[in-house]
Amino acid sequence: GAGVSQSPRYKVAKRGQDVALRCDPISGHVSLFWYQQALGQGPEFLTYFQNEAQLDKSGLPSDRFFAERPEGSVSTLKIQRTQQEDSAVYLCASSPSGPNTGELFFGEGSRLTVL
Amino acid sequence: QKEVEQDPGPLSVPEGAIVSLNCTYSNSAFQYFMWYRQYSRKGPELLMYTYSSGNKEDGRFTAQVDKSSKYISLFIRDSQPSDSATYLCAMRAAGDGNKLVFGAGTILRVKS
Numbered sequence: 001g002a003g004v005s006q007s008p009r010y011k012v013a014k015r016g017q018d019v020a021l022r023c024d025p026i027s028g029h030v031s032l033f034w035y036q037q038a039l040g041q042g043p044e045f046l047t048y049f050q051n052e053a054q055l056d057k058s059g060l061p062s063d064r065f066f067a068e069r070p071e072g073s074v075s076t077l078k079i080q081r082t083q084q085e086d087s088a089v090y091l092c093a094s095s096p097s098g099p100n101t102g103e104l105f106f107g108e109g110s111r112l113t114v115l
Numbered sequence: 116q117k118e119v120e121q122d123p124g125p126l127s128v129p130e131g132a133i134v135s136l137n138c139t140y141s142n143s144a145f146q147y148f149m150w151y152r153q154y155s156r157k158g159p160e161l162l163m164y165t166y167s168s169g170n171k172e173d174g175r176f177t178a179q180v181d182k183s184s185k186y187i188s189l190f191i192r193d194s195q196p197s198d199s200a201t202y203l204c205a206m207r208a209a210g211d212g213n214k215l216v217f218g219a220g221t222i223l224r225v226k227s
Contacts, residue, residue, distance in 0.1 A: 004158070031213060040123065042203050042217030043159065056212060091158055095213060104213060106158030 002026065004107035006092050012113045013082045021077045021110040023092030031095040032075050033104060034067055038088045046090075049075060082114045118142050121204055121218030130227045134191040138204035138218045141185065145206040145216075148180050150189045153201045153220065162202075163189065194225045 005024040013019050025032050031050055035043035036059075045059040051072040060067070064083075069075040079086055089111045093104040121138045128134055136150075147166055151159035163178040165171045171178045177190040187206075191198055201220040207213065 033213065040219065042119075042121070042205070042219050043215075044217070045214045048212055048214065056214065059214075093158075103161045103164065104215070106160065108156070108158045111156075 004092055004094055004105055006090075006107040006110050008110060009108065010111050010113075012115065014115055015082060015084060017082050018078065018080045019082055019112060021079075021090050021092075021112070023075045023077070023094075023107060025073065025075070025092070025094030026096070026105055027073075029094035029096050029105070031097065032069055033093040033095075034075070034077050035091040035093065035106075036061075036088045037091055037109070043091050046077070079112075082112075084114050087112055087114045116141065117219075118216050119204060119206065119218040122221055123219050125222035125224055127224045127226060128194055130194060130196060130225055132194050132225070134194050134198070134223060134225075136189040136191075136202050136204075136221050136223070138187050139185055140187075140206060140216075142206075142208065142216075143182075143185070144208035144211075146209045147207050148178070148187050149205040149215070150176075150178055151203040151205055151217075153203055155200075159203055191223075194223075196225045196227045199223055199225050 034046040037043040048056040049069040064080045066078045089109040091109045093106045119140045150163040153159040168182045175192045179188040203220045204218040205215040
């Protein structure tokens with residue numbers, strides 16, 4: 001499809017497990033973002049890539065969270081030693097141009113439940 | 116206190132009603148204001164994008180920004196059952212990349 005694709009859509013993990021969430025942005029989009037959306041809340045910024053460079057990771061809640069985009073297209077968000085408070089929907093968004101420009105195109109999200 | 120405050124609702128209206136959704140914010144550096152619509156188990160999609168103060172109209176949707184009051188609104192005319200969704204306001208400061216700060220979202224239900 002032409003939109004942002006995320007996988008898996010649903011992930012259940014036991015506390016302490018590592019998880020990896022994948023984002024396939026719209027082809028040719030330079031900018032890629034990860035947001036975390038807790039139940040009943042708005043999305044909160046995690047990190048931002050321009051091509052393969054991670055320009056802002058100020059929103060990552062702890063050093064258990066790690067994101068990469070090695071070839072400037074697909075990105076992976078990894079969460080190590082998952083905790084119950086990590087349960088949320090993780091949204092990926094892409095934008096066709098650099099920072100300080102307009103629309104973000106969001107994927108449908110990966111819903112993580114940590115038991 | 117959060118930077119962006121938004122009443123979570125739910126807001127329930129009859130079909131055809133005019134809907135008013137609002138957000139207040141505290142950061143005077145915010146200059147770009149957006150409204151996103153999010154259907155259940157879907158990602159947010161952009162509805163309206165405005166810069167600084169003023170009004171913007173697009174079909175049944177009108178966005179208003181009052182920077183002096185730090186208050187933004189989204190009006191939906193002739194509301195339809197298909198408008199039932201969560202509406203998220205979002206904003207960012209100039210030069211802050213695309214790091215958006217979202218409100219918590221207002222759940223809207225339009226009854227036929």
